[in-house]
Amino acid sequence: MRKTVNLYRRNGKNVYIKQPSFEELSFVSKLWSDEETMVEVGGTYIFLKEKWEMFYKKMVQPTDGKNFYCLIYTVSDEAIGEVSFHGYDSATKAARINVKIHYGYRKKGYGEEAVRLLLEYYFLEFKGQTIIDTIKTESGKKFFNKIGFESIGEFRNQITYKLTKEEFFRLEVKRKRETRKNIAVIAYNNMNIVQYSIVFEIFNEANKILGEDLFNIYGVGYEENVITSNINIALEHNFECGKQPDIIIIPGGYGSKEAARDKYIIRYLLSKYSKCDYLLSINTGIYFLSSCEMLDGILVPPIVGTEETLKAILPEIRFTSKSFADNGKIIISSNIVGVMEGCLNLIKKVAGEEVVLELINVLGIE
Numbered sequence: 001m002r003k004t005v006n007l008y009r010r011n012g013k014n015v016y017i018k019q020p021s022f023e024e025l026s027f028v029s030k031l032w033s034d035e036e037t038m039v040e041v042g043g044t045y046i047f048l049k050e051k052w053e054m055f056y057k058k059m060v061q062p063t064d065g066k067n068f069y070c071l072i073y074t075v076s077d078e079a080i081g082e083v084s085f086h087g088y089d090s091a092t093k094a095a096r097i098n099v100k101i102h103y104g105y106r107k108k109g110y111g112e113e114a115v116r117l118l119l120e121y122y123f124l125e126f127k128g129q130t131i132i133d134t135i136k137t138e139s140g141k142k143f144f145n146k147i148g149f150e151s152i153g154e155f156r157n158q159i160t161y162k163l164t165k166e167e168f169f170r171l172e173v174k175r176k177r178e179t180r181k182n183i184a185v186i187a188y189n190n191m192n193i194v195q196y197s198i199v200f201e202i203f204n205e206a207n208k209i210l211g212e213d214l215f216n217i218y219g220v221g222y223e224e225n226v227i228t229s230n231i232n233i234a235l236e237h238n239f240e241c242g243k244q245p246d247i248i249i250i251p252g253g254y255g256s257k258e259a260a261r262d263k264y265i266i267r268y269l270l271s272k273y274s275k276c277d278y279l280l281s282i283n284t285g286i287y288f289l290s291s292c293e294m295l296d297g298i299l300v301p302p303i304v305g306t307e308e309t310l311k312a313i314l315p316e317i318r319f320t321s322k323s324f325a326d327n328g329k330i331i332i333s334s335n336i337v338g339v340m341e342g343c344l345n346l347i348k349k350v351a352g353e354e355v356v357l358e359l360i361n362v363l364g365i366e
Contacts, residue, residue: 006318007061008070009297010117010328013277015110017070017083017117018297019060024071025052027079036103040137059084068126072101072114075274080105083114085122085131093129095122115147116172117328123165124326134160173352176277180216181350184237184245184272186288187221188265190255193229195282195339199249202343202363206351209358214351220245222264228253239268247346248276252283252303260287278349280331280342286310289330299325301334340365 007019020028029047031037038044047055059069069084081101088095097118101111122128133149135141136158148171149161185199196219203215218236220243225234237243248269259265269292273279281289283303289295290313299320300310310317323338324331326345333342340363348356359365 007297008121010070010121011298011330012113012117012328013274014108015072015074015080015113015117016328017072017114017121019069020071022052022056024079025056027071028082031082031100031102034103037100040139041100059086066095068118068122070114070118072110074105074110080110081114083111083118085118085128088126088128093127095128095131097131097133111143112147119163119168120328123168129165130162132160132162134158169353173350176350177214177352179246180214181246181277182243183215183217183247183249184220184243185217185249185251186265186269186285187219187226187233187235187251188253188255188259188262189226189228191226191228191251191253191259192283193231193233193253194336195251195253196228196233198336198339199251199282199343202340202359203347205362206347206355206359209355209362210351215347220268222262228255239264244275245272246277248272248279250279250281250285250288252285254284256284256287260291266291276329278329278331278346280333280346282333282339282342283335286332289332290314294330298327298330298332300332301325301338303334 007021009016009018025047032045032047035044058064059067066088067084067086069082071079072081072083073079081099083099085095085097097115099111099115119131122131133144135144141159144161147163148167149163150167151159152162153160183203185196187196200217203217207213207215219233220237220239220241221235222239224238225232227233265288269288273292284306286300286303286306290310295310295314295317297318299318301320301322301324307319323335324333324341324345331342331345333339344356344359347359
């Protein structure tokens with residue numbers, strides 16, 4: 001079977017999910033033949049190679065429009081399981097969900113994060129409305145209850161669970177709003193002052209609407225001030241402050257290409273990225289992601305003047321026509337419209353859609 005391209009990927013904090021290449025079905029074969037992994041789902045299954053192509057066409061590429069299948073990888077690129085939905089009904093907009101984690105990697109939170117990543121794709125991009133499954137194991141029941149699935153029926157010790165789009169995002173917002181979010185905005189000489197300033201305006205306005213300082217936004221740089229557009233900007237923190245951000249934002253600017261080679265900035269990003277929840281790159285801020293090797297497999301919006309440079313570094317880079325791309329943990333915007341969309345998208349994830357709707361009205365965004 002020929003090599004596939006444009007395989008979907010969504011990044012998380014400890015794992016990411018990605019549609020497998022045809023060759024990566026060898027992992028699926030090993031997963032399904034592992035006795036300890038499969039004992040709770042009816043036992044092992046021998047996934048013969050002659051069945052791979054039929055499975056791949058149905059579940060991965062091009063698919064029949066009713067199924068979506070990904071492998072689960074650690075952030076160090078080790079395949080550890082699978083997550084998927086199947087049997088989508090366009091009339092009810094419902095599908096069934098599946099998740100399997102290799103026995104040796106369980107009880108580390110990998111399965112929960114992978115399911116949340118799949119549900120984000122299913123509800124936001126695939127436009128599903130309801131996800132269901134029937135569970136008979138006690139561990140499976142605890143798992144689905146933890147994520148927020150509702151029990152809708154029981155038969156012979158098997159419980160059918162359901163989760164709607166509205167309930168999923170309500171619970172996600174509730175979970176994320178439990179703690180204040182530190183937002184570090186990377187500052188460097190000759191950055192775009194408009195992009196830098198608008199980020200502060202949007203998140204500070206969100207705090208006013210919320211009536212609380214949910215978002216603690218601050219500038220951070222190598223030194224405690226930077227110069228851009230002949231303006232000296234004082235920063236609250238430098239890279240040595242030790243503060244761990246929940247969200248990192250990188251503005252663009254004509255100084256971005258040079259700054260993206262600065263070892264102190266790159267060291268800071270690499271040291272803080274693994275523990276942060278989200279990273280928003282604005283316009284030419286994408287050069288920093290390239291320097292940190294964070295672009296593999298994710299969607300990138302068209303950014304004027306960067307495409308040829310990025311293609312030379314990463315020939316298989318994937319572009320979208322939209323002004324911003326939400327890849328789960330990494331969000332990339334291409335222009336001022338994309339900056340606002342990217343910030344509003346982050347606020348929606350953390351504070352909810354109602355806050356975003358009021359914010360749009362207050363800021364006069366069309």
